[in-house]
Amino acid sequence: MLEVRGLRKAFSGFVAVDGVSLSVATRQIAAVIGPNGAGKSTFFNLITGHLRPDSGTVLLDGRDITGVPPHRICGMGVGRSFQRTNIFARLTVFENIQAAFLAHRGRGRDFWSRSESFYRDDTAALLMAIGLGHEADTVAGTLSYGNQKQLELGIALASEPSVLLLDEPTAGMSASETHEAIRLIDRIAGERELTVLFTEHDMEVVFGIAEKVAVLYQGRLLAEGTPAEVRGDPEVRRVYLGEHA
Amino acid sequence: MPASLVFSQMMSGLTTAMFLFLIASGLSLVFGVMRVINFAHGSFYMVGAYLAWQVVHWLHPIGPSFWLAALAAGLGVALLGGVIERLLLRHLYGVDELYQLLFTYALVLILGDAAKFVWGTDQLSVSAPPALAGGIQIFGTTQPLYSLFMIAIGPLIAVVGWLVLTRSGAGRLMRAAAHDREMLGALGANVGVLYTGMFVVSSFLAGLSGALVTPIQSIVPGMDVLIIVQAFIVVVIGGMGSFWGTFWGSVIYGEVLSFGILVFPSFSLFSVYALMAVILILRPWGLFGQPLR
Amino acid sequence: MSERRAISAPTGEGVIPGKPPASAAVVRPRLARGVPWILIVFLIALTLPWVGSRYDTFLGTQIVIDALFAVSLNLLLGTTGLVSFGHVAYFGVGAYVCGILMKTYGVPFALAFPAAGLGAALFALVSGYFCVRLTRLYFAMLTLAFSQIVWAIAYKWNSVTGGDQGIPEIPYPHLDWMSAIPGLADLGISQRFYLLTLVIVAISFAVIRRIIRSPFGRMLTTVRDNPERAAFIGVNVRAYELAAFVIAGGFAGLAGALYGIFSRGVFADYVFWSKSAEVIIMTILGGINYFWGPPIGALVLVWLNQQITDYTQYWPFVLGVLLLVLLFLFPGGIAGGLAAGWRYLKSRRAPRRA
Numbered sequence: 001m002l003e004v005r006g007l008r009k010a011f012s013g014f015v016a017v018d019g020v021s022l023s024v025a026t027r028q029i030a031a032v033i034g035p036n037g038a039g040k041s042t043f044f045n046l047i048t049g050h051l052r053p054d055s056g057t058v059l060l061d062g063r064d065i066t067g068v069p070p071h072r073i074c075g076m077g078v079g080r081s082f083q084r085t086n087i088f089a090r091l092t093v094f095e096n097i098q099a100a101f102l103a104h105r106g107r108g109r110d111f112w113s114r115s116e117s118f119y120r121d122d123t124a125a126l127l128m129a130i131g132l133g134h135e136a137d138t139v140a141g142t143l144s145y146g147n148q149k150q151l152e153l154g155i156a157l158a159s160e161p162s163v164l165l166l167d168e169p170t171a172g173m174s175a176s177e178t179h180e181a182i183r184l185i186d187r188i189a190g191e192r193e194l195t196v197l198f199t200e201h202d203m204e205v206v207f208g209i210a211e212k213v214a215v216l217y218q219g220r221l222l223a224e225g226t227p228a229e230v231r232g233d234p235e236v237r238r239v240y241l242g243e244h245a
Numbered sequence: 246m247p248a249s250l251v252f253s254q255m256m257s258g259l260t261t262a263m264f265l266f267l268i269a270s271g272l273s274l275v276f277g278v279m280r281v282i283n284f285a286h287g288s289f290y291m292v293g294a295y296l297a298w299q300v301v302h303w304l305h306p307i308g309p310s311f312w313l314a315a316l317a318a319g320l321g322v323a324l325l326g327g328v329i330e331r332l333l334l335r336h337l338y339g340v341d342e343l344y345q346l347l348f349t350y351a352l353v354l355i356l357g358d359a360a361k362f363v364w365g366t367d368q369l370s371v372s373a374p375p376a377l378a379g380g381i382q383i384f385g386t387t388q389p390l391y392s393l394f395m396i397a398i399g400p401l402i403a404v405v406g407w408l409v410l411t412r413s414g415a416g417r418l419m420r421a422a423a424h425d426r427e428m429l430g431a432l433g434a435n436v437g438v439l440y441t442g443m444f445v446v447s448s449f450l451a452g453l454s455g456a457l458v459t460p461i462q463s464i465v466p467g468m469d470v471l472i473i474v475q476a477f478i479v480v481v482i483g484g485m486g487s488f489w490g491t492f493w494g495s496v497i498y499g500e501v502l503s504f505g506i507l508v509f510p511s512f513s514l515f516s517v518y519a520l521m522a523v524i525l526i527l528r529p530w531g532l533f534g535q536p537l538r
Numbered sequence: 539m540s541e542r543r544a545i546s547a548p549t550g551e552g553v554i555p556g557k558p559p560a561s562a563a564v565v566r567p568r569l570a571r572g573v574p575w576i577l578i579v580f581l582i583a584l585t586l587p588w589v590g591s592r593y594d595t596f597l598g599t600q601i602v603i604d605a606l607f608a609v610s611l612n613l614l615l616g617t618t619g620l621v622s623f624g625h626v627a628y629f630g631v632g633a634y635v636c637g638i639l640m641k642t643y644g645v646p647f648a649l650a651f652p653a654a655g656l657g658a659a660l661f662a663l664v665s666g667y668f669c670v671r672l673t674r675l676y677f678a679m680l681t682l683a684f685s686q687i688v689w690a691i692a693y694k695w696n697s698v699t700g701g702d703q704g705i706p707e708i709p710y711p712h713l714d715w716m717s718a719i720p721g722l723a724d725l726g727i728s729q730r731f732y733l734l735t736l737v738i739v740a741i742s743f744a745v746i747r748r749i750i751r752s753p754f755g756r757m758l759t760t761v762r763d764n765p766e767r768a769a770f771i772g773v774n775v776r777a778y779e780l781a782a783f784v785i786a787g788g789f790a791g792l793a794g795a796l797y798g799i800f801s802r803g804v805f806a807d808y809v810f811w812s813k814s815a816e817v818i819i820m821t822i823l824g825g826i827n828y829f830w831g832p833p834i835g836a837l838v839l840v841w842l843n844q845q846i847t848d849y850t851q852y853w854p855f856v857l858g859v860l861l862l863v864l865l866f867l868f869p870g871g872i873a874g875g876l877a878a879g880w881r882y883l884k885s886r887r888a889p890r891r892a
Contacts, residue, residue: 048770070769080770088763099760103772107753115756159771282675336866342675343621344865347822350815351865354858362852470812474686481679515690522683526668529676 001026007056018219034216079161089141100158166198262499263399267454271447277486285352287473293318293455311374319453326448373460484531587729608832610789616826619762624685628658630809632791633798647711658791666783704805825873
C-alpha cells in the first residue's frame with residue numbers, strides 16, 4: 001500500500017534521512033522506531049510532502065506521490081497526526097471535525113451556504129467513534145492533552161484516509177492514557193481497514209500492536225521485521241542498550 | 246558627467262550611508278536578537294536630535310558643547326529605552342509579533358507628539374563643532390569636514406562593533422541569543438538582562454546618531470517617520486540581523502539614493518519602496534541575512 | 539515548524555499568555571434569540587438625518603465608511619490571521635479609481651463604484667500573490683511596502699492622480715431619484731448620500747458575514763488557527779489567503795470610493811501608512827474576534843476623535859496611549875470586553891435555573 005524507496009534528505013550537509021526504503025502492506029500496522037534524532041520526523045515529513053526529498057520515491061498504492069504538497073496528498077488518502085498537537089484551537093471540537101470534512105469533500109469553494117449545516121451526522125458519528133461525543137461544543141484549545149490527541153486522530157480520520165501516519169501518537173501521555181490511545185487506534189484501524197504507520201518511543205506500545213517494525217538510526221534503516229525479530233536483532237540491542245541505561 | 250560631480254555625489258551618498266548605518270545597526274541589533282522590529286527607533290533618533298539641541302542651547306552661554314551634547318543625547322535616549330524596555334516591552338516577549346509591532350507603533354505616536362509638545366514644530370538646527378566646521382578641497386570639490394568625519398566614523402564603529410560581537414563575551418551571548426533564545430535561558434544566561442542591555446545599546450546608538458545628524462539636517466517633526474522607513478529598507482536590503490549586511494545595505498542605499506536623484510528627480514520616493522518590495526519578493530532575507538527559521 | 543501562529547490564544551479574548559481562559563467551555567454570546575438586533579440598529583441608523591443635525595449625519599457617514607474599511611481588514615486579521623500593514627493601499631486605489639472616473643471622465647456613480655471595487659481587488663490579487671508567499675513578519679513588511687508604493691505613485695503621478703494636489707471636488711452621485719421616495723424629498727444631498735452609503739455598507743456587511751460563515755470562511759479560520767494542520771486537511775493555504783486578500787481588498791476599495799465622495803476629494807495622504815495603522819487600531823479597539831467588533835471600534839474612534847480634537851491637537855498621542863491600553867489591558871477590544879461581561883452575567887444567572 002505504502003512503499004518508500006531510497007528516500008534521502010540532507011540539510012546543509014547534515015544527512016537526516018539516508019536512503020531509507022520501507023514498505024507497508026495494506027491494512028498492516030507498522031511502526032518506525034529509533035532514538036531521538038534518528039530522522040523519524042523528517043522521514044514522515046518527506047512522505048507527507050512537507051519536505052521534498054533529495055532523491056527517492058514514495059508510492060501510494062502504486063501511484064508516485066513523491067514531493068506532492070501536503071494539501072493534495074491529504075486528498076489522495078493519506079491522513080496524518082503531528083507530534084506537537086495540531087488542532088484548530090479556537091474552533092469547537094465539533095467544528096474541528098466538521099472543517100476537516102468540509103475540506104476533504106471539496107466544499108471549500110462554497111462562499112454562500114452556512115458552513116454549520118454540512119455533514120453534521122458524519123461529524124457526530126466520528127466524534128462518537130473516537131470517544132469525544134460529550135465534548136462536541138468545547139473549544140478545542142481548552143481540552144485536556146489526551147483529548148486533544150484524540151481530536152487530532154479524529155481530524156486525520158475525517159479525511160477518510162486509507163493510510164494513516166501517526167507521529168508519536170502517545171507522546172506526553174500517562175501509562176493509562178497511552179493504553180487507551182492504543183486501544184482506540186487499534187480498533188479504528190480494524191474497523192476502517194486502515195494501513196497505519198506510526199513512530200514511537202515507547203517500546204511497549206510498539207510491541208503491543210505493530211505487526212512490522214522498522215528501526216531508524218542516524219538516518220539509516222538499521223533493521224526491519226516483526227517485533228520479535230527486531231527485538232532480537234543485535235544491532236538494535238546495541239543501539240538501544242547503548243543509548244538507554 | 247564630470248568627475249567632480251560623480252565624486253561629490255559619491256561622497257554625499259557615503260555620508261547618508263554612514264548615518265543610516267548608525268541608525269540601522271541599532272534596529273538590526275534588536276531584531277537579530279530579540280526578533281522585535283522597533284518602529285520607535287526613528288523616534289529615539291528624533292529625541293536624540295532634540296536633546297542635543299537642548300543641551301547646546303542650555304550651554305550656549307558657556308561655549309560650544311557639541312560633543313557633550315551628543316553624548317548626553319545618546320545617554321538620555323539610552324535611559325529612555327531602558328525604562329521602556331523594563332517597564333513595558335518585556336511583557337510582550339513571546340507574544341504574537343503583531344502586538345510588539347503595534348506597541349512600538351504606539352510609542353511612535355506618543356513620542357512624536359511629546360516632542361512636538363516640548364519643542365514645538367519649528368525647524369531647529371545645531372552647528373557643527375568648531376573643529377569640524379568648514380571644508381577642504383578634494384578633486385575640485387569642497388567637501389565639508391563634518392561629512393568626512395561621518396564617513397570615517399562609520400567604518401570605525403562598524404569595526405568596533407564587529408570586534409565586540411565576535412570577540413567579547415557579551416557579543417557571544419548576543420549571537421547565541423540570536424540563534425536560540427530558549428537554549429540560552431536554559432543555560433542560565435540571564436536573558437532578561439541581555440535583552441535590556443541590547444535595547445539600551447540600540448537606543449544609545451539611535452540617540453547618538455540623531456545628535457550627530459543635526460549639523461547636516463534640520464530637526465523637524467516627521468523626521469522620525471522618515472528615518473525609520475529608510476532604516477527599515479536598509480535593514481531589509483542588507484538582511485535582518487546581519488551586521489555587515491546593515492553596513493553594505495546602507496552603502497548601497499546611500500549611493501543609489503544619491504545618484505538616483507540625479508537621474509530621476511522623483512526617483513527617491515517610489516523607487517525606494519519598489520526596491521524594498523523587490524528584495525522582499527525575491528530574497529526576503531536580504532543580501533547577508535538568514536532565512537527566518 | 540512554521541513561523542505562523544494564531545493571533546489570539548486558544549480561549550478567552552486576546553493573547554497575553556499566562557492569562558487564564560475566560561471559562562472552561564466558551565459559549566459564544568447570543569443575545570435573545572428571535573430579536574432582529576441588527577435590523578433594529580439599521581433602522582435606527584436610517585433615522586439619523588431626521589433625528590440628528592447635519593453634522594451628526596456627517597459623522598455618521600464617516601463612521602459607516604470606516605466601519606466597512608475595518609470589517610474588510612478584519613476578514614484578514616480576525617478571520618484568516620493575516621496581519622496587513624498596508625490595507626490602506628486598496629482603500630486608496632478604490633478612492634482614486636472612483637474619483638478619477640467620476641470627476642475626470644464623468645462616469646456615473648453606478649459604474650464608477652463597482653469599478654473601484656474591482657480595481658482594488660485586482661491590485662490586491664497582484665500584490666497579494668507576492669505577499670502570501672512570505673511568513674508573517676515579511677508579509678507585514680511587504681504589504682507596507684506596496685502600500686507606500688501606492689502612496690508614492692499617488693503623490694508623484696501628477697497627470698493622473700493630481701500629485702500632492704490630489705483630486706478635489708469630486709461630484710456627488712445623482713441622487714435626485716430619491717425625491718420619489720416618500721419622506722426623502724426634503725433631504726439635502728449630503729444626507730441622501732448618507733442613506734445611500736448606509737444601505738451600501740449594510741449590504742456589504744451582509745455579504746461579508748455570509749462569506750465568513752460559509753464553508754470558505756470556515757477554511758479561512760482553519761488557516762488562522764493552524765496553517766500546518768489546515769494544509770493537512772486539504773486546504774491550499776496560499777490560495778485561500780490570496781482569496782481572502784482579494785475579497786478584503788475589494789471591499790476596502792468600495793469603502794475608499796465612498797470616502798472620496800464623502801470628503802469631496804481624494805488626496806495622497808489618504809494612502810499614507812499611518813492610515814493603515816489607524817484602521818488596525820480601530821479594528822483591535824472594537825475587537826477582532828467578533829464580526830461587529832470593528833464597526834464598534836469605528837464608532838468609538840471617530841467619536842473619540844471628534845471629542846479630543848476639540849480640545850487638543852495631540853490626537854496621535856491619544857491614539858498611542860489608547861493603543862497601549864488595549865495591548866496591555868484589553869486585547870480583546872470592546873466587543874471582547876462586552877462578551878466577557880455577558881458570560882459573567884450568564885454564569886451568575888445559571889444557578890437559579892437548576
